[in-house]
Amino acid sequence: MAITEVDEKSIHIIKGCIDEDRRAQKDLYTIYYAMSLGICLRYANHRDDAISILNEGFFKVFKNISKYDFQKPFSVWIKKIMTNTAIDFYRAKIKQGMLVDVSMYEHAMVEDDSISQKLDYEDLLAMVQQLPPAYRAVFNLYAIDGYGHEEISGMLGIAIGTSKSNLHKARGRLAEMVEVQGVKFGKTEEKR
Amino acid sequence: MMEKDKNKIDEIFKMGLSDANFDFDESHWQDIESRLENEKRAKKRKTVVFMTLLATAAAVLTAFFIWNSELFKSKNVSSEINGASISPGKEVLERKAVQPKENTVGEPIQDNGWIAFQPIRRTNSAVQLPNETIILQDILLSKIAETNPIGIQEGRLNTTFTIPHMEYNTRRLPRFNLKDEPVEGLGERLAAIYKPKESIESNTRERERSVVSFLAGPDLTSVRGAGKTSLSENIGLAYSYPLIKGLSVSVGATYAKKNYKSAYKFYTPSNPPEMTQLPSNVSAVCDVLDVPLTANYTVLKSKKVKFNVSAGLSSYFMLKEKYTFDYEGGGSYGGSQKSAVYEVSGENQHIFGVADFSISIEKKISDKINIGVKPFVKMPLTGIGYGNVDLESKGVAFILGMSL
Numbered sequence: 001m002a003i004t005e006v007d008e009k010s011i012h013i014i015k016g017c018i019d020e021d022r023r024a025q026k027d028l029y030t031i032y033y034a035m036s037l038g039i040c041l042r043y044a045n046h047r048d049d050a051i052s053i054l055n056e057g058f059f060k061v062f063k064n065i066s067k068y069d070f071q072k073p074f075s076v077w078i079k080k081i082m083t084n085t086a087i088d089f090y091r092a093k094i095k096q097g098m099l100v101d102v103s104m105y106e107h108a109m110v111e112d113d114s115i116s117q118k119l120d121y122e123d124l125l126a127m128v129q130q131l132p133p134a135y136r137a138v139f140n141l142y143a144i145d146g147y148g149h150e151e152i153s154g155m156l157g158i159a160i161g162t163s164k165s166n167l168h169k170a171r172g173r174l175a176e177m178v179e180v181q182g183v184k185f186g187k188t189e190e191k192r
Numbered sequence: 193m194m195e196k197d198k199n200k201i202d203e204i205f206k207m208g209l210s211d212a213n214f215d216f217d218e219s220h221w222q223d224i225e226s227r228l229e230n231e232k233r234a235k236k237r238k239t240v241v242f243m244t245l246l247a248t249a250a251a252v253l254t255a256f257f258i259w260n261s262e263l264f265k266s267k268n269v270s271s272e273i274n275g276a277s278i279s280p281g282k283e284v285l286e287r288k289a290v291q292p293k294e295n296t297v298g299e300p301i302q303d304n305g306w307i308a309f310q311p312i313r314r315t316n317s318a319v320q321l322p323n324e325t326i327i328l329q330d331i332l333l334s335k336i337a338e339t340n341p342i343g344i345q346e347g348r349l350n351t352t353f354t355i356p357h358m359e360y361n362t363r364r365l366p367r368f369n370l371k372d373e374p375v376e377g378l379g380e381r382l383a384a385i386y387k388p389k390e391s392i393e394s395n396t397r398e399r400e401r402s403v404v405s406f407l408a409g410p411d412l413t414s415v416r417g418a419g420k421t422s423l424s425e426n427i428g429l430a431y432s433y434p435l436i437k438g439l440s441v442s443v444g445a446t447y448a449k450k451n452y453k454s455a456y457k458f459y460t461p462s463n464p465p466e467m468t469q470l471p472s473n474v475s476a477v478c479d480v481l482d483v484p485l486t487a488n489y490t491v492l493k494s495k496k497v498k499f500n501v502s503a504g505l506s507s508y509f510m511l512k513e514k515y516t517f518d519y520e521g522g523g524s525y526g527g528s529q530k531s532a533v534y535e536v537s538g539e540n541q542h543i544f545g546v547a548d549f550s551i552s553i554e555k556k557i558s559d560k561i562n563i564g565v566k567p568f569v570k571m572p573l574t575g576i577g578y579g580n581v582d583l584e585s586k587g588v589a590f591i592l593g594m595s596l
Binding site: 025033037039124175 | 201205206209217223
């Protein structure tokens with residue numbers, strides 16, 4: 001169960017982490033494991049990358065925990081670190097967003113035929129992970145994490161127009177994938 | 193795509209992906225835990241390196257200031273002594289009793305023609321020696337003047353004395369009766385009381401000589417935390433150069449055959465091979481060229497025995513590394529084969545990667561030859577070898593040294 005507010009127990013754990021107490025660090029890791037892994041999986045190509053991002057993110061959390069402002073929700077702070085770590089992980093690919101390998105996407109579409117018709121978490125995650133990193137990052141930041149295009153442009157180091165364009169293309173591809181699963185949407189305008 | 197479709201897509205993914213639920217995987221924690229441990233160790237190593245460098249810098253600075261202050265003193269003394277001359281205007285003929293500067297033994301000072309000297313220091317100081325020297329010269333001249341007033345009158349007007357830096361003998365100086373003692377022989381007596389410092393300095397320089405030492409001995413090598421130690425051998429040469437009295441620097445080259453065993457979990461190779469099963473244990477045999485650079489301080493010294501403490505940094509040059517990986521139940525290398533060997537030559541160097549601490553007791557057996565024992569500890573500041581293991585050595589070296 002995640003800590004939803006900075007209560008006394010959380011403060012105790014965070015202070016333990018500041019003192020580099022290994023038990024406190026493990027407690028914190030255990031508590032935020034699921035939430036953080038969820039974020040990392042959304043931004044990653046696959047599970048192995050997600051685990052790498054997760055531990056890189058937690059390493060940053062432990063290294064910088066003394067900078068945490070106790071007045072703010074800890075979960076927001078840790079979410080931001082995980083998101084930024086994931087973006088850093090794919091930064092080079094995100095910047096080369098237009099040069100992504102489309103064949104990978106097409107191959108994934110073929111694989112989609114075998115997945116369950118029910119859109120559960122695993123299905124949705126698989127669809128998001130099939131997006132090229134540049135599209136996926138913008139879609140995650142905008143549609144799920146609630147950032148605006150201006151912020152996304154700053155975070156990813158891309159133009160606002162590129163951010164909007166990538167979002168549009170990401171939605172188009174996701175719509176196609178969802179359509180394959182039986183949910184109908186209006187025809188996408190994206191030309192591939 | 194219609195706006196409502198856009199929103200629907202966003203909504204489907206936002207709702208569907210927000211409720212992630214995963215079981216905690218202990219192995220993921222173990223990965224980050226080992227990374228945190230490595231980080232902690234690296235931090236400790238940095239602290240040790242920093243402290244060692246700080247201590248070395250402090251030692252060097254201290255040595256530098258001590259050395260310079262000695263030089264400074266010597267220069268002052270030399271200049272003052274060289275500038276000390278008997279001035280023509282000085283009243284040298286007046287008979288006077290020269291008072292000691294301090295009556296340290298509490299003896300009464302008599303003003304009956306006796307001149308009592310009570311030297312209170314082993315070495316003349318920059319300020320006082322010239323005065324005392326001048327006084328002594330005055331005494332001599334006054335005595336000569338008594339016997340040959342004309343000659344001294346002429347002599348003192350034309351003579352300037354340059355007196356070398358002198359040092360007292362430790363024994364108490366005698367008393368002179370300037371009335372009765374003949375002038376002849378007084379100079380010789382004074383010369384016997386004083387020794388020119390030059391000769392003392394040259395003796396000191398002789399004692400502090402550079403030394404070439406042959407070292408050999410065993411050590412117990414282990415991977416920190418593994419709890420297993422293995423016997424290793426070392427043989428090498430070292431050269432010590434004296435900086436100042438009691439402080440020297442040494443550089444050397446030691447060939448070491450390092451044997452060590454540990455569980456594979458202590459290995460963190462930079463480029464691990466792809467393995468379907470990790471080895472359980474590793475036995476290593478490594479040929480290492482150890483190049484230490486140390487500062488040595490002589491804590492105690494008698495005529496024949498001296499006791500040194502040393503600290504410094506060693507560089508390890510891994511000449512050849514041979515690792516035998518043992519697998520439980522045969523592992524990925526086949527059912528019957530239970531181990532695999534990996535060899536690497538000349539690929540790993542660790543410049544100042546090991547902290548080096550030792551003490552040594554040396555006994556002089558002749559003017560040039562000394563023997564001794566040197567217990568030492570070598571602590572890793574960085575991962576050593578292919579496996580980046582924390583390799584420690586604790587041993588003793590036997591020394592045969594030759595002064596140059």
